[in-house]
Amino acid sequence: MSQTITEKILAAHAGQEKVHPGELLSAQIDLALANDITAPIAIELFEQSETASVFDAEKIALVPDHFVPNKDVNSAKQVQVMRRFAKKYGIKHFFELGDMGIEHVLLPEQGLVLPGEVVIGADSHTCTYGALGAFATGVGSTDIAAAMISGEVWFKVPESMKLHYEGQLQKWVTGKDLILYTIGDIGVDGATYKAMEFVGPVIEALPMSDRMTMANMAIEAGAKNGIISPDQVTLDYVSSRAKRSFSAYKSDPDALYVEERSFDVSKIEPQVAFPHLPENTRPVSEAGTVPIDQAVIGSCTNGRIEDLRLAAQVLKGHRVDKNMRLIIIPGTPTIYRQAMDEGLFETFLDAKGIVSPPTCGPCLGGFMGILGPGERAISTTNRNFLGRMGHSTSEVYLANPAVAAASAVLGRIGSPEEL
Amino acid sequence: MPDQVRHDMMTRSSLWGRSLPSDRDESMKIEATVWKFGDNIDTDVIIPAPYLVTTDGQELGKHCMEPVDPTFSEKIQTGDIIVAGKNFGCGSSREHAPMAIKGAGISCVVAESFARIFFRNAFNMGLPIFEAPGVSGGIDPGDRISVNQDTGEIIDHTNGKRFSANPIPPFMQGLIEAGGLMAYVLGKRQG
Numbered sequence: 001m002s003q004t005i006t007e008k009i010l011a012a013h014a015g016q017e018k019v020h021p022g023e024l025l026s027a028q029i030d031l032a033l034a035n036d037i038t039a040p041i042a043i044e045l046f047e048q049s050e051t052a053s054v055f056d057a058e059k060i061a062l063v064p065d066h067f068v069p070n071k072d073v074n075s076a077k078q079v080q081v082m083r084r085f086a087k088k089y090g091i092k093h094f095f096e097l098g099d100m101g102i103e104h105v106l107l108p109e110q111g112l113v114l115p116g117e118v119v120i121g122a123d124s125h126t127c128t129y130g131a132l133g134a135f136a137t138g139v140g141s142t143d144i145a146a147a148m149i150s151g152e153v154w155f156k157v158p159e160s161m162k163l164h165y166e167g168q169l170q171k172w173v174t175g176k177d178l179i180l181y182t183i184g185d186i187g188v189d190g191a192t193y194k195a196m197e198f199v200g201p202v203i204e205a206l207p208m209s210d211r212m213t214m215a216n217m218a219i220e221a222g223a224k225n226g227i228i229s230p231d232q233v234t235l236d237y238v239s240s241r242a243k244r245s246f247s248a249y250k251s252d253p254d255a256l257y258v259e260e261r262s263f264d265v266s267k268i269e270p271q272v273a274f275p276h277l278p279e280n281t282r283p284v285s286e287a288g289t290v291p292i293d294q295a296v297i298g299s300c301t302n303g304r305i306e307d308l309r310l311a312a313q314v315l316k317g318h319r320v321d322k323n324m325r326l327i328i329i330p331g332t333p334t335i336y337r338q339a340m341d342e343g344l345f346e347t348f349l350d351a352k353g354i355v356s357p358p359t360c361g362p363c364l365g366g367f368m369g370i371l372g373p374g375e376r377a378i379s380t381t382n383r384n385f386l387g388r389m390g391h392s393t394s395e396v397y398l399a400n401p402a403v404a405a406a407s408a409v410l411g412r413i414g415s416p417e418e419l
Numbered sequence: 420m421p422d423q424v425r426h427d428m429m430t431r432s433s434l435w436g437r438s439l440p441s442d443r444d445e446s447m448k449i450e451a452t453v454w455k456f457g458d459n460i461d462t463d464v465i466i467p468a469p470y471l472v473t474t475d476g477q478e479l480g481k482h483c484m485e486p487v488d489p490t491f492s493e494k495i496q497t498g499d500i501i502v503a504g505k506n507f508g509c510g511s512s513r514e515h516a517p518m519a520i521k522g523a524g525i526s527c528v529v530a531e532s533f534a535r536i537f538f539r540n541a542f543n544m545g546l547p548i549f550e551a552p553g554v555s556g557g558i559d560p561g562d563r564i565s566v567n568q569d570t571g572e573i574i575d576h577t578n579g580k581r582f583s584a585n586p587i588p589p590f591m592q593g594l595i596e597a598g599g600l601m602a603y604v605l606g607k608r609q610g
């Protein structure tokens with residue numbers, strides 16, 4: 001009775017021995033997450049239901065990260081709704097400014113998501129936690145409201161897709177490039193409704209930060225979840241953070257996959273996704289001359305300390321082009337302090353970049369770096385949809401932190417090798 | 420706009436509330452004019468993030484599709500239908516997307532395929548959606564089409580072409596019959 005890791009986790013949470021792709025089931029959840037855009041709707045629905053208490057005040061995380069520090073009166077009101085709700089129902093994991101970070105960087109860092117768990121979030125990049133070997137997926141606010149009452153959520157068991165990576169990583173090639181390359185290969189709907197399971201020696205050698213970058217972007221291929229089996233790297237990451245026990249699952253060797261693909265990473269260069277879809281990828285050497293106005297380094301995709309170190313390594317001793325704005329956004333207060341202590345801020349400021357407090361900010365065109373008509377940005381975020389970072393004639397190019405930093409110095413899209 | 424459409428919109432939106440329409444044999448058919456969009460229409464196009472500071476459907480509706488068609492919400496008639504290509508609703512998990520479409524006055528969305536979170540949210544929000552192969556090539560902007568919500572049959576009355584939508588999975592029909600996900604969960608709690 002062979003099963004994939006995704007199937008095993010869902011079976012365990014549905015109280016079944018086995019599940020089949022396509023089967024509809026109700027699963028117990030270990031954590032439900034919502035942010036300042038999606039929580040207010042869930043809260044309104046919850047309160048309309050006149051339920052006396054939430055299913056478990058320790059299994060709900062409310063993170064006001066999208067428009068916080070509040071960008072205007074309406075966003076301040078949305079956070080007030082969350083704050084009042086958290087007080088009233090004793091929600092343990094409500095993050096006030098000072099503790100608040102970008103949700104998908106923050107929750108793993110704080111040990112709130114662990115291997116083998118089922119996590120739902122009213123945010124599409126909830127799939128990030130698959131990097132820890134959890135089943136994690138984005139849902140709507142209504143699902144969160146229902147889950148806050150019942151502690152359960154319904155799922156259709158996804159078919160699994162196996163993506164195998166082998167070979168030698170080239171210089172400046174990161175998890176970001178592997179996932180961009182993969183999305184370029186299968187398309188933005190190449191994994192719709194499916195589980196993307198990342199395997200192979202290259203994945204096993206990746207640090208947690210790169211694994212999270214890869215799982216984060218599974219949704220950009222339409223996937224329900226991205227997942228990597230826990231190994232020693234995972235255990236080293238979670239052991240000091242976990243405050244509860246967890247289970248590490250692995251796919252059986254003869255588990256069934258609807259599709260399998262293999263990538264020889266030796267042939268993969270740093271990638272750039274051109275507007276307006278993450279699948280429009282090109283190797284950086286084939287980007288041509290694309291002048292840019294702004295570079296953004298941060299987000300739930302690439303706002304971790306390893307990403308900032310990489311950017312600093314490229315920026316050291318350089319200054320950004322005089323027509324460029326460079327915005328660096330550490331993902332959480334812990335990362336912010338770490339970057340400061342390691343002297344990365346000095347490198348960023350010397351290069352004439354600016355460091356923002358942790359927030360989603362420009363990633364979704366909220367604030368803190370909105371693009372004007374016709375402006376172009378290179379960004380380490382995950383979406384380059386039309387108008388995503390500002391005006392509908394602006395453009396976003398997706399890349400890894402090293403390429404974004406190098407492009408900031410060059411004033412056009414380019415590789416660190418050109419510096 | 421035909422009364423029928425208005426009726427359907429009302430019964431559908433009340434799905435999200437508590438009650439179901441009692442007489443389902445009053446035809447569950449929508450007939451209206453088509454607005455066409457391409458592949459991969461994402462949630463940032465459906466409702467740009469700067470407008471996510473409200474949960475008022477009508478307010479959101481004013482900005483629906485703004486990046487690709489700034490006057491969309493002014494041009495459409497209540498009850499009109501969106502027809503699109505593959506992967507409609509890709510991107511964010513924001514329920515504001517189906518809310519904005521409903522708020523703008525669109526009665527239903529017909530597409531080659533939907534992104535998964537949008538699919539889920541549309542059901543939870545009571546926006547009828549239909550996955551029907553061939554529609555993006557076979558239906559033109561401005562055509563009059565009818566969509567039978569029970570059988571999934573779609574007819575283009577302008578060019579005479581017919582399409583059939585994939586059936587809604589029984590479990591999700593159950594959700595709708597319970598009056599939406601919240602009502603389903605609350606019913607289970609009492610039961």
Ligand code: SF4
Pocket residue numbers: 066102103104123125299300301359360363364381382
């Ligand atoms: S950083 Fe961007 S993609 Fe990530 S949660 Fe925030 S808005 Fe969404």
